[in-house]
Amino acid sequence: MKTGDYFExxxxxxxxxxxxxxxxxxxxxxxxxxxxxxxxxxxxxxFHPTITERFTVLAGIIGxxxxxxxxxxxxxxxxxxxxxxxxxxxNMGKDEARVIVQIKPAIRFEQMATTLFALAKEGKTxxxxxxxxxxxxxxxxEFKDVIQFIIPPVWVQRILFAGLARLGRLLGYKxxxxxxxxxxxxxxxxxxxxxxxxxxLV
Numbered sequence: 001m002k003t004g005d006y007f008e009x010x011x012x013x014x015x016x017x018x019x020x021x022x023x024x025x026x027x028x029x030x031x032x033x034x035x036x037x038x039x040x041x042x043x044x045x046x047f048h049p050t051i052t053e054r055f056t057v058l059a060g061i062i063g064x065x066x067x068x069x070x071x072x073x074x075x076x077x078x079x080x081x082x083x084x085x086x087x088x089x090x091n092m093g094k095d096e097a098r099v100i101v102q103i104k105p106a107i108r109f110e111q112m113a114t115t116l117f118a119l120a121k122e123g124k125t126x127x128x129x130x131x132x133x134x135x136x137x138x139x140x141x142e143f144k145d146v147i148q149f150i151i152p153p154v155w156v157q158r159i160l161f162a163g164l165a166r167l168g169r170l171l172g173y174k175x176x177x178x179x180x181x182x183x184x185x186x187x188x189x190x191x192x193x194x195x196x197x198x199x200x201l202v
Contacts, residue, residue: 001018001022001023001030001110002022002023002186003019003023004018004186004188004189005017005018005021005185006185006186007113007114008121009121009129010121011125011126011127011128012043012128014036014037014117015034016032016033017033017189018032019031019032019189022106022110027105027106028104028107029102029103029105029106029201030102030103030106031100031102031103031200032100032103033189034099034100036060036062036090036096036097038095040090041089041090041091043128043129044088045086045087045149045150045151046088046147047084047085047147048084048146048147049144049145049146050083050105050145051104051105051106052083052201053080053101053104054080054101054102055081055089055100056099056102056196057073057075057077057098057099058075058098058193059075059095059096059097059098060095060097061073061074061093061097062074062089062092063089063091064079064087064089064090065086065087065088066079066086068086102200102201104201108145109146112139112143112175114180115139115177116129116139118180119131119180134168134171134173135168136161137160137161137167137168138169138174140157141161141175142176
């Protein structure tokens with residue numbers, strides 16, 4: 001993705017655009033201006049084995065779980081998520097929330113997120129943004145270095161998804177689809193709030 005590219009997940013209520021893209025950082029860093037509709041949430045409790053994240057809240061109220069602890073983040077708050085820490089987050093306010101999300105390294109995460117968001121737009125996920133079991137197994141096997149959900153337990157997933165992924169591939173499921181990687185539109189960047197400073201991951 002490049003600066004200005006637009007993305008959306010109509011199922012989870014997430015949408016936004018890229019402030020700094022992987023095309024500009026050779027896949028190392030992705031900075032996204034993410035909006036979450038009231039009641040919107042990410043796809044469930046998970047961790048990233050090899051990825052560091054940073055969230056900076058620009059507007060709204062974000063509820064989160066981080067390493068088993070529940071908290072609230074509001075405008076001006078920043079959360080650092082080192083690789084391997086279990087987390088989840090959601091919009092707990094009545095209004096849209098706006099968050100700057102930074103991901104490093106980014107290219108593999110971008111490929112996975114593009115696939116999941118596109119499947120949601122095509123009506124191929126459940127109400128939590130998850131695809132059917134065979135498609136999920138194929139994606140999970142391919143991107144196990146990027147994201148792992150904690151339900152079912154990781155050891156169960158490894159046993160279960162290994163066989164299901166083989167079956168899924170035989171039936172034509174893929175971890176990525178070429179038509180998903182084509183960005184349909186790009187937007188002009190909206191200025192950040194004048195009193196907001198965003199420190200980049202290094």
